[in-house]
Amino acid sequence: xxxxxxxxxxxxxxxxxxxxxxxxxxxxxxxxxxxxxxxxxxxxxxxxxxxxxxxxxxxxxxxxxxxxxxxxxxxxxxxxxxxxxxxxxxxxxxxxxxxxxxxxxxxxxxxxxxx
Amino acid sequence: xxxxxxxxxxxxxxxxxxxxxxxxxxxxxxxxxxxxxxxxxxxxxxxxxxxxxxxxxxxxxxxxxxxxxxxxxxxxxxxxxxxxxxxxxxxxxxxxxxxxxxxxxxxxxxx
Numbered sequence: 685x686x687x688x689x690x691x692x693x694x695x696x697x698x699x700x701x702x703x704x705x706x707x708x709x710x711x712x713x714x715x716x717x718x719x720x721x722x723x724x725x726x727x728x729x730x731x732x733x734x735x736x737x738x739x740x741x742x743x744x745x746x747x748x749x750x751x752x753x754x755x756x757x758x759x760x761x762x763x764x765x766x767x768x769x770x771x772x773x774x775x776x777x778x779x780x781x782x783x784x785x786x787x788x789x790x791x792x793x794x795x796x797x798x799x
Numbered sequence: 800x801x802x803x804x805x806x807x808x809x810x811x812x813x814x815x816x817x818x819x820x821x822x823x824x825x826x827x828x829x830x831x832x833x834x835x836x837x838x839x840x841x842x843x844x845x846x847x848x849x850x851x852x853x854x855x856x857x858x859x860x861x862x863x864x865x866x867x868x869x870x871x872x873x874x875x876x877x878x879x880x881x882x883x884x885x886x887x888x889x890x891x892x893x894x895x896x897x898x899x900x901x902x903x904x905x906x907x908x909x910x
Contacts, residue, residue, distance in 0.1 A: 715896060717898070719900075726902045727843060727890075727900040729900075732896060740896075779896075786831045787833075788898060790835075790843045792841055792842050
């Protein structure tokens with residue numbers, strides 16, 4: 685069964701450092717997303733990406749965040765200067781919405797801990 | 800209502816009983832409503848969706864009901880099993896293909 689894979693599974697970084705979270709979406713999917721979940725809270729939308737550009741982003745996704753699809757398989761989330769409050773689980777997801785398939789497939793997540 | 804911080808709504812059911820998990824939404828413009836299941840340490844997993852012009856949709860052991868009048872969505876799980884223990888989120892999909900998740904309900908299945 686196809687799946688979204690994320691690396692690393694856990695990242696510890698010092699405040700102010702840059703981190704890059706990596707994702708490999710499902711190969712024939714066209715829409716890619718990043719979500720974040722602070723411990724014990726709901727999943728929050730960060731950004732969606734389609735046709736090599738950001739299609740939507742939330743208030744959380746400020747200038748410290750960026751996304752990139754550097755090649756045909758990877759999708760990355762970069763946080764330029766991490767803050768303590770960036771500590772959370774970050775989930776990548778992908779979907780194929782050409783046929784109105786609403787099912788977004790989520791990866792296992794990267795736990796980011798900022799110290 | 801909304802839950803904040805660590806205080807997720809909880810639901811405990813006996814194994815074999817039916818479970819009903821509820822969700823309220825605010826955006827009437829959503830195209831689809833979707834239920835996700837999240838097990839500990841994992842990402843959300845799609846369970847079932849319902850288009851906004853439908854009232855009911857059934858899957859394997861699950862039924863989703865949509866009441867647009869009161870903006871209410873429910874997930875019914877028949878014959879709940881231990882493997883159903885997880886946090887369940889409802890989510891709304893808008894025309895921009897953005898998912899907005901609800902707060903989640905922790906379902907615990909008792910032996």
